[in-house]
Structure formats: structure tokens, C-alpha cells
Amino acid sequence: MKSALKIDVDVSMNASVESLKDSSVINEISKKVIDILKEKGHKARLSAVEKASKNAVSLLLTKKNGKAPTFLSVYIPANVVESLCDTVVPTVSSDDDSSTRSVSEDDGIESDSCASQNSSSNSHDRHISFSVCNEVMKVDMTFEYLFDYFKYSLSKNNRAMNLDRILSDICAYIFLQLKCSVYIRKLKKEISLQISRIVQSARVRAAGKSVIHILRKIGNFTFFLKFINPLTEVQSIGEFIQYRNKDNSSPILLIRKTNDETDVFQFYPWLNMVEITFNDMFVKKTLSSFDVLGVLNIDELSYLISECAFISNLRLDILAVEEALKTNILFDCTSSSSSSYFSILVGKAEQIDEPRDDCDQIPTNDSPSFSEEEIDAIIGRTYTTRGVKRSYEEDPILIEPKRNKYRQNKMIKDKRDLLHLKDTYYLTDAALKAIFEYVQSKKKLVSLKEIERLRKKTNSKFPILHTKTSAYVRFEYAVRTAIFVACKYEHKLDQFDTLNIRFNMDGTLIGNKHIVAISINCIEGGSQCQAAKNLIPLGLFEVQKENTELLRQSLPSEFINDIKSVKYISIGEKNISIRIRLGGDLMNAVYVFGLAGFSSNHPCIFCTQHKDDLHVTDDTAYDKTVTEGKGKNKQTITIHVGPTSCHDLTKKARSLTEQTLCLTKNTNELGYKCEPLFGDLFDYQDYCADTLHMKLRVFDVILKDMLAYASRTGKYGGEHLAIIERKIKILNQHCERTVGKRFFFQVDTDDKNKTISSHGKLSGHLQDLFFVDSFPYDDILNGEIAKSARIVVNKFKEILVEVKHTSIRRKGVLKRLSLEFVKEFRQSGLRTTVTPYIHIIGNHLFEFDEFSNLGDYNMQGVEKNNDLLSRLYFSSTNPARNPLLTMLQKLYRMLEMNFQDEKQREAMARFACTGVYDFVEEDLSESESESQSKDNSCYLNEEDDDQSESESEENFDTLKGDISVEVDDEVDSEESLVWAPEKRFPVKPVARSQDRFKSFRRS
Template sequence: MEKNTFVFHSNAVEPINSNDEFSCLNFDTYISVNSSDRILLVRHTDTICIQPGNTCLHLHISESFALRAFEFFDLHGSIDINEILVIISRYCHKRQIMSDITKTEETIKTTILDRKINNVESNIFTCTILLDNLNYSVSNEENVDLDLLLGPVYSTRGTKRKNQTVPFDSENSNFEESSDENDDLWQSNKYFACKNNDKESPVSIKQKELKRKFLHIKDEHHITDSAIKAMHQFFKETKESFYSMAELDHVRNKSNQKIPLKFTKDSAYVPFDFALRIAVFVAIKFRPDLLKLNQLSFRLNMDGTLMGNKHVVAVSVNCVDGGPSCQTAKKLVPVGIFEIQKESNELLRKTLPKDFLDSIQSVKYLNVTRKKTVAVKIRLGGDFQNAVYVFGLAGVHCNYPCVFCTQSKSYLHVTERNTECEEEVWVGTGKNKKKQKQKIIVNPTSSYDHTRGARTLEEKRICLAKKEKNGVNNELGYQSEPLFGDLFEFCDYVIDTLHMRLRIFDILLKDILAEASRTGEYEPAHTRKLEEKLDILNKHSIATIGKRFFFKLETENNIKTIVPCGRFSGHLQQSFFVDSFPYEKIIENETISKNAKNLVEKFKFMLQLIKTEKSKRTSVLADVAKSFVKDFRQSGLRAGCTPYMHLIGNHLAEQDENENLTAYDMQGVEKSNDLLSRLYFSSSNRAKKPLRTMMQSLYRRLEMNFTDPNEREKMARYALKGTFDETDSEDDEHVIDTVSNHSVDLNHSNESPTDDSEIDESVVETDEESMDQAPSYVTQSYSRKNLSENRWKSFRKT
């Protein structure tokens, strides 16, 4: 390269005779006659040309610099480009522009090494250096190309350009709202060229399936729309193939069209029969003979959760006859999401749309095929407080707190027949009126037998009629009409063992700490003993569950007590109450210390017994449950009996005989709530209609349990029409065999409903690894032989 053959845009250069910033390096400096920022440095065989762009510097460097760098690399193992860096630094310093020296050095070194690896032979090589101050513009530039800076100018008369805004029908289209920022990813409409073809080629079918799986990866890993756009722009600039957000929009909206979703400002829901048929379709994969039954049982799950400052109630359903595998977070079928001010029977009745409540109450039978209709039995799933809202009860603080029976709160501890108790009654009149204790006989209650105190809807109607007529408040704990009318009997609610475990462990810890706070000493000896116990508890906590949970001293009404702080739920509770727990060191009364340890061990044994199959149990659950309540009252920790203790002593074993308790565990529901929270705060969730977007995402995730795309189409057809294929009315037995033989991502080992790793983060703090694993195809590589033929094309929204 010589100075007389090197050309700028103006085809003219002139030398600088005076000393400049490069003279100390023995370079002859030449500048363009039109711009002093375009320079040419010449020294013997060394030549460097620097030409500024709007946001970068373009360097054209002679081969001699690279040869010297290779020689230095062979001798010392590193690339020496210090001289080039000095030239760039001096150039930028004089013109008051900034460049990242570290990035510049890496760029030049990479370029030089690539030349050596690829054996590139040329007289010059080119590098582009990005500038930090992106507003830099070429100084002393006289002939600036305005079209490059401002864009082409069009006449206001005559034919105008075609409007390139994206058309959008807010009423009839299911497209997501477009972002306000400019998106240059819209390209030609070639993608739709084959949409009118009745028969698609295998390549086209494969491409559609790959895009659908890619959308699932986006949903599963919470990748935002802006991240997809940024990645697409990167691959576009690097000449690589990637899916644009426009293509994913098309796939997403096509999938959303399968969902008959209804939504308002504070609700989003689907017809109940639609959700039930999807639950049946999912359950068939775990129980192929399901459609042979004449009655199907479903669990309707309701659970509230906080999302920021909003209270949201999520409703889902699963088929109980499909087994415990159908109740995991990935297999639950969404029914609706509703935003309310507070969980209560009255507010739920006002918030839940009437057509939604009617759709749930009206489903008594379900068409499972064109020929067969089965009876539907709905069970209620949820925690204790949720059952109070649904049934319209007064709650745990009234005189009749149990949701199953009308046992008075004074006799919740009764577990044996003909138990002698005392009650206080008023005797006398006037000034002689006083309370007097008398003995009565109290029997345990039942969840199913109304002669033994079980609640019924008929009894409730009678009590509410008396309340309206006589003004009696909350007779037998009945406060208002049930939320779903006569859909649920009280015995249709099944005890949730997850929340039972959480609440009982909370009670045991609270009572143990209350006893540990009693020292029998005055100050300052009392405080010293409490600090010693506090140190023992914190050391045990760190050894068993880490620093996420600890204890501290708290003073209230001049009384110091030990209180817990931090997360203490789920599997952390069982990890904390291990055999090495220091009962005898923190509880000074030796008898109470032994009783507390026996209580914890018996409760842990009872939890393990519930998980064991009934045929393999070596102990009777009823005996263990009754002895647990009896030991609790005699332990010295607490004299009263809480509602959950009453459930264990009276109703747990009874429901275990009639239902499979493991099929009503709420771990999957709690984990699903955690997923809802992440979806709600995701930046790809449009703030205008977040509940609708969340429901659509949940259904897209649900259908991706099926690895076969034909299965996903069948699920949509079955949910909408009640048919597995176009000719399924010919032979129902053939339909059952065909559906059950298709593939489904079961993940038996990863989704055991009784595994503590399934518990939601709102109940237990879990690591990222405990979340649902991505489907098996995520790790597969999809190679394409001819990239130029198979690169995905973007398209405009139409």
C-alpha cells in the first residue's frame, strides 16, 4: 500500500509538515483534504489508515504489524500490539473521543490470531473499533450525507409510501399488544406462502414443530420478548439463523386460539367443561382404562396468593381417578385466575363472574366421547381457611370452628366415645344468677354421619333461615350461603395434609419456645439463661437448615421471650426437628422435655404412615392420631386443642378410609402459585391484561407435556368438541387404546406428589434445581444441512 495509491472518498490527501502526535513514532502523517479526522500513517513498510464512522473507527493495517506480532507470539506466547494501541490512544485523545482500550486490544488480537489460524494472505487487514461516546460525529465534515443521518426524504405530493404500521384488530384478534418501540425485525411475508396449501411438506411440518418447542423453551425459562428480539438482532448481524419475535408471536397466537378464554379487568377463566375434558385427557395417560368408568371424580383447587400488592385467587382442576401424578404443578389444568381485595365469601361472590359460577354448578355430567356420558363428582381441594370461605362458615374463631362437624370448641379434644367433660351453665335468676359446672357426656364427631355431628347443606339452610327470621348470628358456625351453591357437600372437602403438617409444626415450635422462655429466675440471671438457650438454638439451626432461619430475644410488656425469625416451612421443619434437637438443654422441666420430643417423633411417624400404602401399614392410623392428640394435651405444653389438632383426632383416619389422602395434597397447587407469581412479574406479561396472559401461558405449558404434536392437536379437539379424532364415534374402545398409546412427558421420578421438593416457594424455599425439569427434547440438537434454504423468515402481523 502506497500513499499515492491509497484513496479517500475525496481521492486526495495532503502531508502534515509540522510535528504532530505521531511524529515521535517516526510516521509520516497524511490527512484527507476534506476531513482532518481521516489520516494515513506511513513508515517504510508500515501503513495504518484511520477512518471514523458515526459510532466507530475503521482501521486498515498493513501486514507488517501482524508479522511482527506473530514473531513475538512464537517467542513469548502473547500478541504484542502496543504500538497500534498507542496510535489509537493518541488519535482519540486529540479529538476528544473515548474508546474502550481493553475491548480494542481484544478485537485487534482476535483479528490477528484469526488470520494465522485461517492462513489468510493479504497486504492489509481491517478492524472496527466501537466508541464509548455514541454521539460522536465526524468533525470538519463538509459533505455530510443527509440521507444517512436523517433517512430518505419523500415528497409530500404524489404517491406516498405504503404504511408499514402493523394492523391490529383489538376485538377479533388474539395477538399480543405491540410494543411502542421500533422493531425492524418485520420482514417479507414469505412465511405465509404455504399456508393455503392443504398438504404441507415434511420440512414445513418439522419447522412448525421446532418453532413450537422453541416457544415452550421461552415460556419455561421466562425469557422476555425484548430478550428474544435482542438475540434475533444479534444472530441477524452475525449471519446466523434464529427465530424472530414475530415468528414466535405467530406460533403463540395460533396456540392461544385453541383456548376459549374469557377475561375482564380482574378475571380470566375458561368454561368448566372445557377444563374438565382436558383433565380427563391428561389423566388417560396415567390410567388408560379411565373412560370405562361410569363416574369420574375431580378435585377443584382454590388457593389465594399475594402478587405484589394484589391478592389473586387461582382455580385449577385435576382428575382424581388419574392418580396422584395428575396433581403435580405441570399437570394441573387452569380454570381461572381472579384478582380480589381480600379472601372472603362475600368478596369472592362479588368478584367471581356469574357465568363462571354457573358453569361450575351446572356440570353434573360430562360427555367423554360422542357415545358416552359419565357422572361427575367434584371434590374441593384447598387449605382449611379456603374451605371456610367456600362453605360460608364463620371461621376458626367462632364457637364451632370445624368445617366438617358441629363440635363445640370446648370439646375439640374429644376422640373417644362417652368422654366425661365439664361445662359451665348459668343457674338461678336475678342477683342469685351464677355460673355452675356440671358434667356431661361428649362423643367424637364424624365427617360423613350427620347423626354424629357431620355438617350438611340441609342443616345449613335451616340455620340460615333461623338467622334471617330471629336474627341469631352464626348458629352452629353457619354465616352465609355457600359460594358454589349445592355443588359441594361438606364431606366433599378432603383434608390437605400439606397445610396440616405446616400448622402442626408451627404449633409445636411455638409451644416449645414458650416453655424454653420460662427460667424461674429474676433479672439479670433470666436474660443470661435465655441468651445461652438462644445460642444453642441458633447453632442447631445453622447445623440443620442453615442461616435462613434463626432465633432472637423479643421483649413485650417487659417480658423477654425467644421468637423465631425467617423462613420455617415445608421440609425445613422436618430437617430442623431431627433426633439431635436439644430438647433437654432448652426446656428445664425434664418431663415436659421428654413429652415434647415424643410429640414431634409421633407426628413425624404419622406423616410417614399417611404416605404408606394402606395394605403395607403396620400401624392403624386412627390409633396413632388419637394418641397424638391425647399426648399433646397431657404434655404440659398447651391445655387447649386447635382446629387442626381436632381434624387429626376425629376426621383424619375417617377420611383416610374413604379417600386417598395423597391424591389431595396441595404441594402441586402451591408450586403452581409460585409459577403464577413469576409470570405476573415477567416483563413479557402485558400490564393491561396480565391475568389473560398468565392463563394463556399456563395452557401452553400444559400442552407441552405431550411430546407428540399430534397429541396436542387431539387434546385441543377433545377439550372443545369431546372427540379424539374426526371418526371416534365408531368405536370407543379403539379410541381409548389409541389415545393411551401416545407419548407423554411423565417425569415420574421428578414429579412425585409426596416429594418435598415439589413444595412451592411460598411454603418452602427451594433451589432452582427443584423446579420442574424441562422436557427431554430441550437438550436435543436440531441440525439442518442447508442453512441457506432453511433459515426462518420473519413476517408482518396481519
């Protein structure tokens, strides 16, 4: 180490490394270091040596050798090491002063390094006195008071002298007794200069003798400070008494006395800078809020600075000043400062009314201190010596601030009130965080009246039709909006011959209401259009229960007929047909197609395979003997049971024609219950299984079967219960390691057999974490069953991985994995039958992957949208009047905000209502677009009017009076754009069955 002196100390007497941490051993090591330093002609403070010894022991402990070393290397910083002859100059003469000099007097003083220059004597008041004559302040100080400063000046320390104690005493007298102002930086420089000259004079007078001895003989020292500014009392600022002169450049002194505490604040303009000084009472109050909230509260200081700047007619960067204040306070808090007064120098200040002339900026007395001739006349002739140039630097010590109980209690009350508001008005953490970020971004909070006006204006864009139990938009409007959103991600929609619109229909329970939410998205727009924020809301309907007949009664016939009327859309010069595809889980498909459901003899949605043969795949086809007829007509025949298909009618694929024929019979053996909900709008080939629900249901079945098998122990009574509890403990430990305590297992007390039951919700991503390779199969299942269950889970994981391969299609891989999974599932011994979802995996999943992209029918975004609906319902401002309307309006407002540009939002609204938008030429340059838009007023005007927005100057405190109930939200839809394209354009509208979405492209 270049900046440290290495001392090797013998520590072989210690038994172990841990024994070196003992305080007595540290003291012994420190004494040995001091002795070695004396032998080398050096010395150091005892505190510095002890600190270095502790660091050496800590460094040794980090090596973790476990062996006690013979020698310990202690590194002493070079800046604390002094030579024994630095401050006591030996004499070569036989002077009496030299012979009478006591070793304990000088060397003892020099070796006493425990006392720091920052420490202050409790009785220092009697060692310093003040007097004033002709605006010159005379300060008398004793040798004891200045001893630390003298010793510091005689040392080789390169750091600047810490004058906090002297400054605190002088400033207290100037501010509180004289009611004057002083420039702190000049004061520090002058005191340091006079101390240096006193020491230099003592060196000259010592003539090779002890300098400290000479200074001690002098005893008393006088400092003359003549740059204090008398002030007069003027009008107070709040609770602060103000002292200042009449001119604008006069310093300002503010003093406030409350509860035996005195707050002092000085605002001192000097040249192009402003010095701000305040005492430690402000710092303590600021740090009290920092300890409670972690935020420095400098509002009072900022207010005083602003007022003083206004009085002095100065323009300051208040934000920069606040940052400088926070930095200065935190630096003094974390450093070792013991000052009672803190000062900062802020950036350049300018006169607001008139600039200062160059002559005004030069003070009349550029150097308010005494000249060298005056100093020599006071303390004697001095000579300059060559020494190390020291740069001024604060060297404070840490003081624990005394907390202001009043401010602390007020802060606690404010926090509790905010928590009460959050709980009372159901503000989420995300909402509160968003509000804080909005305010911190310097955006203005407008009144609630302005927000309501903007909400009504935005709602008027959406042509929502609503009844008491429904709220929906025209299907044409929703499709156009979906295409506009899809164009954001796929710019070549005009190259498709057919656009597929996914019709998402899913039921959810919100409070005590069954809500059926219907949304759409354009499949060609990609996976981004499936996200919850990009789904286009079509309608919200309240139903008593989810089944086909009740849905038929709840959905308005106009709504269903409007969906059926959609045929084509025109993008550019090309007419593109619209094909509506059905999305949703299997239960939703049961309701839409009018099937009997999973409890019937033919539970599959896509084929008419009997429930006893759901396990049959390509690998397990067989011939079965069945009996047909009754009585004399009874006969036995052999039929071939093979795999089924979702599109091949020869392999038992369902069709609407077959459904019509079956419904005419009295007995239904193929699972058809009633007519489809939407008639012939959806064919069975328009529906594709949802991989999200497939994953959830299959994993649920596997877990249920494993728990059922693990619950069969072959024992009875207490022995059986002990085995069950041991397995539950193992499963719960696995849950805590993977998914946490949100999902757990316990004994099913309702079952007399005492089986294992699961509790909690295991969603999709949690299932991935739960069914890992470390799952305790062997601990809860027997050997062969455990091995089979592991294989089944891994096979299903391979299927899920293959389904996610959207970029590369590997022909035949998914079919092979599906057949292997069904085979392993049947051979595992968990159950003898298969569920409809497992049947779909073995027969139809690879067909879906062959004819379409399975990722296009994932319902994860729809499920997230259901969660959003629940939050919107309970946060609605008028749930008792028309919650469905309010929810649909909010959904469209959130959809609109996906486009940050206001012109894009206006374009989306215009295209959704009128069909006027040119996707082909939307990338034209701005000038070309503007020139073409002037030729035809039917198109979207892309020029923004240069209108200056007038900001509301209402006080935030009066916002309570602007609160109005959203009872007019229902009226907004009636005032919205009327669905009548023939009223907007002089052309005759096209019939519904022909080119329904024909847009009017520019010629």
C-alpha cells in the same frame, strides 16, 4: 518398580520425618544418591535426582508413622540414568588425543545434567546464521548452539528430540525475512536427520575416542534446506498482509504487525492434509481469554482458517479444526513447550470445484531433502549404526502466557454489559442458562416478530373469557383438558364409573393484588396430575379481600352456573359421571362453605364440636353437666361428649341441610355464617383435609409452644436475659447445622418479658430437617417437658410417615397413631387446649384415609403454582393492561408444552373444544388410524402435511426493529375458538343437564 532404579540412602541422622522436608536435607540426600550412582557406574541429572528425592520424602510423609526411618528409598527413573561410558568411549590405544583428553572437558560435560535441551541461550543469535542461494537455504550453527542436541543424540533417551529452539529461529527467518513458506513436519524431519548423520559421522571419526571431543573440534556445522517456497504479496485479508502464489494449492502466509507484536499464520496444503502454523502471539491472546472466562477464544484463528480454505478452494470441517486447535493449545500450555511456533495437521481436505487426479496428488519431488550421496559429499562418508528407533514426540516446557490487556479489558466489559442486561430485564440464572443451552444446541434464534406471531397463533387455541378483574375458561373446556392430561398417565379411564375432579381454590398475594387462583385436575390420573405443570388453570380472579361475600361478588355468576352444569362425560361408549371434589386449606373451605371460621365456638370444618371439647377422642369421651333455659325454665341436664365424625350425622357431622336450618334462626351456635359460595355444588363430604397445611400448622404450633415454655425462666432482669440469650445461641447453632441461616431466633424486644421469637420461613422440607433427633430439647426445656416434647414430635412424624403409605393400607394403624399423638400432646404440658388441626387428627384424619386417599388432596403442587403465578405477574409484558389474561395464556402455553409431539397438542386442543377424540382406539397402528380418519372428516386428522418450513434469514442485529408491544394479547382471546359446539357439527347439542361431555365416537 520395573522402570526405576532403587537407591537406599541413610537418613538415620535426622531427628524426625518432618525434618526431611528441609531443602538442605533434600540436597544432602541428592548428593548421596549421585555418589551411590557413581559407585555403581551410573550417573543422572541433578534436577532429576532432586525431584526423585522430594517424591520419596512426600511418599514417606503420607504414611503418617511419625517415626524417622533409618533408610530412605529413592526411585530414579530408568530413562534418566546413564552409564558413565555411554557418550565417552574409552580407547585402548596410546593415541595422543587420548592422552591429552581432559576429564573435566568430557566427563564434566556429560555429568553436567542441569542444563536441559529445552533451555535457550540469550546469545544464541551469534551462533546461527542464514543464507539463501538458488532456493536452497544454508544454515550455519556452532557447536555451542547444537551442544544439547548432540548430547541428547548420544544418550539412551527413547523420546524424540525437541527441536523447538532451532525451528523457532529458522521459521522466524523464513517467514519474516524471506517471506516464504515451509512445511514444518518436513523441516523437523530433515533437521533431525541431518543432526543424526552428523553424530554418526563423528562416531566413525572418533574411532573409540570421545565423540563430543570430535564434534567440538569441528566447531561449525552447516545444514542445507531446499524445500522452502517463495511467495509473492497479494491482496491483504483484513489487517494481515497476504503472501501466496497464483495456484490454488499454494501455501498462504499471513503477517500482521501491531504494537511491536508480530502475528504470523501459515496455511500449507500438502497432499490430502493441511498444515496450520501460527506463532505464540495467537496462543497468548487465546489463553488470555481462557484465564478470564475459562473459555478459549479462537475466533480469529477460525476466521483465518476459513478464509484460507475458501481461497484455496478447499472444504474443511471447521468444527473439527477448532477442536484440534483447542486441544493443541491446551496441551502446549500444560506441557513444557517453549516453542514460538505451533502447528497442527487437520483432516482430509477436498477440492470444491474439481477433484484432484492421482497424478496431481503426487508431488513432483516426493523427497525434497538431499540424497545420501549429496550428504556424503558435504559432510563426509557415514555408516549406518544399529540404534533405538525413536518416535517423534513433542517435549515442550511450560511458559506463562503474557496477557493481552486490551482483550482482557474488552472481555471484562462484555461480561459487565451482560450482567447489566440480566439485572435490567430481570433475567434469572435459569433463563440465561436455558438460552445458552438453546444456542449451543445449534438451534436458530428467530426474530421477536416470529415469536409474537407464534404466540398469537397458540393463544388463539384457548377460549379464554376475561374482564378487567378476571380471566377464566369454560368449565367444560377445563375438564376435558384435565381428562386428556390424565389419559397420559392412566390409560384406562373408561373403566371408571365416576371421575373425580379436584377443584383447587387458593388465594395468594401478588404485589398489591389479592388473586384467587382456581385450577382442577383429574384425581384418577394419579399423583402426576397434581404437579404444578399438570394442573389445569380454570380462572384467575382479583378480589379486595378473601371472605365469602367478597368472593361471591368477584366470581361471575355465569362462571358458577357453568360449573354446576357439568354432569357427565362420554369416553368411548361409556357415559361417566363427574363428581367435583373440593381441594384447599381449611381457610379456603371456610370461605367456600360460608362458615364463621376458627374464632367461633365451633371452629371445625367437618363437625359441630364445641371449641372446649375439641380434645375429645374415642379414648377421652366423658359426660358433661350443662344448664339449659332461663329463669323458671332453667334446668340442668347431663350430656355425653364423645368423638365426632366427618360423615356420620349422628356424630355431629356438618351438612348442607343443617346449615340451611341454622341460617333461618336468629342465633347461630354451630358456626354457620352464610350460604355456601357455590350453593349446593359441594357437600361437606366432598372436602378432605390437606396434609401439607396440616403438617405446616402442627409443626408451627409445637415450635411456638416450645419457645413459649423456654421463655419462662423463673428469673428476672439481666439473669433472665442471659438465660434467654444462651438458649437462642443453642437454637441458632442448630439452625445453621440443619437449615442454614434462612431461619433464626432472637429476643423479642417488643415483648417486655423478653421472650424467644423465630424469624424466617420454615417450609415443609425445612421442617423435616429442623425437627431431627439431634434437636436440643434438653438444652432449652426442662427435663420432663423436654422428654414430652420429643415424644410429641416423634409421634407426629409417625403419622406423616403412615400418611405417605399409599401402596399398602394398614387398617387401624393411622387411627391408633392419631389417638396416641393427641393424648401425648395434651399430657406434654405445652398447652392445655388443642387447635382445629390437632382436633382433625384425633377425630377425622383416619376417616379420610378410610374413605379416600389422603395423597389425592395434597396441595403442594397448588402452592408451587402460586409461586409460578407471582413470577408470571412480574414478568408479564403488559401488566398494566390485562395481567390476568396474559398469565392465564402463559399457563395454558406451558401446559401444552408437556406434550412434545405437535399432533398431541393439536389433539388436546381439538378434544378440549369439541370433545372429538377416541381414547379407546388411540393405540391403533398408524396405518389403521389413517384409513379410518379418511372415512370421517369430523375426527382428528393424524396425517401431517409434508410442508417444508422456510427459515427466516433475517440478521440477528435487526431484531430490535421487530420488537412490538403485546397490546394485542387481549384481542387474541376474541379471535380464539368461539365456544359454540353447535356451529362445528351438524348434530343438535345435548342439553347441559344431560351428558354434557358426550363425545362423538367413531361408528
